[in-house]
Amino acid sequence: MNRAFWNGRRVFLTGHTGFKGSWLALWLSSLGSEVTGYARAPLETQPLYDLLKLDGRITSVIGDVKDRASLETVIKDASPEIVIHMAAQPLVQLSYEDPVDTYSTNVMGTVHLLDVVRSVPSVRSTVIVTTDKCYQNNEWIWPYREADRLGGDDPYSNSKACAELVTHAFIKSYFTRDAGAAATSLIASARAGNVIGGGDWAENRLIPDVVRAKQNAEKLVLRNPHATRPWQFVLEPLRGYLALAEALSEVGTDFVGGWNFGPVEKDSQSVEWVVRRFCERFDYADGFAIDAGGFHPEKQILRLDISKAAHKLNWRPAMPLSEALRFTADWYAAHLSAEDDIETSLRQIAEYETLVGIG
Numbered sequence: 001m002n003r004a005f006w007n008g009r010r011v012f013l014t015g016h017t018g019f020k021g022s023w024l025a026l027w028l029s030s031l032g033s034e035v036t037g038y039a040r041a042p043l044e045t046q047p048l049y050d051l052l053k054l055d056g057r058i059t060s061v062i063g064d065v066k067d068r069a070s071l072e073t074v075i076k077d078a079s080p081e082i083v084i085h086m087a088a089q090p091l092v093q094l095s096y097e098d099p100v101d102t103y104s105t106n107v108m109g110t111v112h113l114l115d116v117v118r119s120v121p122s123v124r125s126t127v128i129v130t131t132d133k134c135y136q137n138n139e140w141i142w143p144y145r146e147a148d149r150l151g152g153d154d155p156y157s158n159s160k161a162c163a164e165l166v167t168h169a170f171i172k173s174y175f176t177r178d179a180g181a182a183a184t185s186l187i188a189s190a191r192a193g194n195v196i197g198g199g200d201w202a203e204n205r206l207i208p209d210v211v212r213a214k215q216n217a218e219k220l221v222l223r224n225p226h227a228t229r230p231w232q233f234v235l236e237p238l239r240g241y242l243a244l245a246e247a248l249s250e251v252g253t254d255f256v257g258g259w260n261f262g263p264v265e266k267d268s269q270s271v272e273w274v275v276r277r278f279c280e281r282f283d284y285a286d287g288f289a290i291d292a293g294g295f296h297p298e299k300q301i302l303r304l305d306i307s308k309a310a311h312k313l314n315w316r317p318a319m320p321l322s323e324a325l326r327f328t329a330d331w332y333a334a335h336l337s338a339e340d341d342i343e344t345s346l347r348q349i350a351e352y353e354t355l356v357g358i359g
Contacts, residue, residue: 001239001242001243001246001356001358002246003031003358003359005246005249005250006028006031006032006033006242006246007031007032007033008032008033008034009032009033009034009081009082010033010034010036010078010079010080010081010082010122011028011033011034011035011036011080011081011082011083011084012035012036012038012074012075012078012080012082012083012084012123013025013028013035013036013037013038013058013083013084013086014037014038014039014065014083014084014085014086014087014109014113015039015085015086015087015088015129016035016037016038016039016049016054016058016060016086017037017039017040017041017042017043017046017049017060018039018046018049018086018087018088018090019046019048019195019197019199019200019202019234020086020129020195020234020237020238021037021039021049021086021087022048022049022052022054022199023048023197023199023234023235023238023345024084024086024238024241025037025049025052025054025057025058026052026054026057026342026345026346026349027235027238027349028058028242029054029057029058030346030349034059035057035058035059036058036059036060036061036074036078036080037054037058037059037060037061038061038063038065038071038074038075038087039060039062039063039087040062040063040064040087041062045201045202045203046200046201046202047201048199048200048201048341051199051335051341051342052199052341052342052345053342059078061074064105064109065085065087065105065108065109065110065112065113066104066105066108066109066112067112068112068115068116071112071113071116072116072119075116075117075120076116076119076120079120079122080120080122080123081122081123081124081125081249082123082124082125082126082127082245082249083113083117083123083125083126083127083185084126084127084129084241084245085109085110085113085126085127085128085129086129087105087109087113088105088106088109088129088160089101089102089105089106089156089159090131090156090202091156091202091203091204091205092133092154092156092157092204092298093203093204094156094203094204095154095155095156095159096154096155099155102155102156102159103155103159103162105159106156106159106160106162106163107159107162107163107166110128110163110166110167111166111170113126113128114126114128114166114167114170114174114187115170117185117187118170118174118175118185120185121184123184123185124184124185124186124248124249125185125186125187125188125244125245125246125248125249126185126186126187126188126245126248127187127188127189127190127241127244127245127248128163128164128167128187128188128189128190129189129190129192129241130160130161130163130164130167130189130190130191131156131157131160131191131192132144132191132192132193132194132230132260132262132302132304133152133156133157133160133299133302134150134151134152134157134160134161134163134164134191135148135149135150135151135152135161135191136148136149136150136151136152136161137151137152137153137157137299137301137302139299139300139301140301141301141303142303143262143265143268143303143304143305143306144260144302144303144304144305145260145305145307145308146191146257146258146259146260146305146308150164150165153299154298163189164189164191164258167187167189168257170187171187171256171257175187175256186248186249186252186253186255186256187248187256188244188245188248188255188256188257188258188259189257189258189259190237190240190241190244190258190259190261191258191259191260191261191304192232192237192240192260192261192262193229193230193231193232193237193261193262193263193268193302193304194229194230194231194232195232195233195234195236195237196231196232196233196234196274196324196325196328197233197234197235197324197327197328197331198327198328198330198331198332198334198335198344198345198348199331199335199341199345206271206274206275207278207328209221210275210278210279210282210284211282211332213284213286214282214283214284214286215336218286219286219287219288219289220275220279220284220286220287220288220289221288221289221290222271222272222275222288222289222290223290223298224271224298224300225270225271225272225275225288225290226270226271226272226300227270227271227298227299227300227301228268228269228270228271228300228301228302228303229268229269229271229302230262230263230267230268230302230303230304231263231267231268231269231274231321231324232261232262232263232267232317232319232321232324233319233323233324233327233328233352235319235348235349235352236261236263236317236318236319236324237261237262239315239356240259240261240309240313240315241261243313243314243315244259244313244315247313254312255312255313259308259309259313260304260305260306260308260309261304261306261309261315262303262304262306262317263304263306263317263321264317264320265303267317267320267321268302268303268304269321274321274325275288277322277325278325278328278329281325281326281329281330282329282332282333283333318352318355318356319352319355327348327351330344330348331344331345331348
């Protein structure tokens with residue numbers, strides 16, 4: 001990832017009002033990019049976008065990727081060089097409650113985005129962000145590779161597998177020389193592991209649940225303490241998305257297709273392991289109870305193989321899980337102490353850039 005590449009670069013970012021989207025919008029603005037964001041209004045329960053005062057740093061357009069006409073108008077007006085598609089319904093449990101919105105947003109939103117991109121000649125590269133849950137989870141110990149079967153037993157995971165299939169079909173149909181396409185963009189998809197970091201308040205997510213328990217002086221309740229996930233700090237996959245978009249623009253077709261971004265194998269840990277270490281750092285000593293009542297079932301084991309990104313993209317995770325938990329706990333502690341959230345976030349970005357050697 002080259003800082004000079006992003007300085008002055010026109011970037012169109014969907015989902016910029018969400019947790020990961022807010023972090024990426026702040027990072028891109030600090031790199032000097034001209035960012036246009038397109039997303040639903042920030043949720044009251046997810047205030048990071050407002051806390052970071054991103055309206056003063058980027059061009060923000062409130063809209064829905066399900067509205068193709070609006071999406072097309074905004075993209076064409078922005079005339080971006082890079083498109084990063086992060087808008088999604090991102091929660092497994094919510095997908096059970098509202099499968100129609102989940103599929104409409106995650107599948108048709110991706111269709112709309114790609115269909116618009118093929119008519120915008122300024123776009124040089126497009127990254128479609130999906131999830132590690134897009135693979136057909138066989139509950140085995142082996143990490144999933146990009147060539148493994150896609151699937152998903154719950155509406156969220158399945159919708160993201162569908163988005164991957166949509167992306168593949170659009171690449172083959174509209175974005176290759178064989179298809180005789182006029183579109184100039186190269187397309188890739190990014191499948192990241194479970195992301196942690198400051199500023200997330202989503203319901204039924206592990207770290208936000210701990211923070212709420214401490215704020216409300218309540219006992220933490222875990223529904224699935226033995227589930228294993230590929231945990232990583234929020235800036236790790238975001239660096240992967242940027243490196244991938246940059247490689248598509250600067251190098252070309254070798255980077256088309258799907259890419260995993262996850263931690264080293266030893267950082268695929270259980271929910272209980274993560275909670276115990278986060279609580280130590282966050283000074284939450286009330287322990288936890290186990291209660292899966294009222295929740296839909298979730299898979300127990302999920303790991304990602306990141307050798308493709310390491311060998312071909314020269315992307316490797318730089319922050320051990322222990323450090324990711326420290327950064328995350330420190331962010332929330334600063335927030336609860338009424339420190340400036342923008343300064344905290346920019347400081348962590350700067351520290352991370354030093355760690356990975358971004359110059």
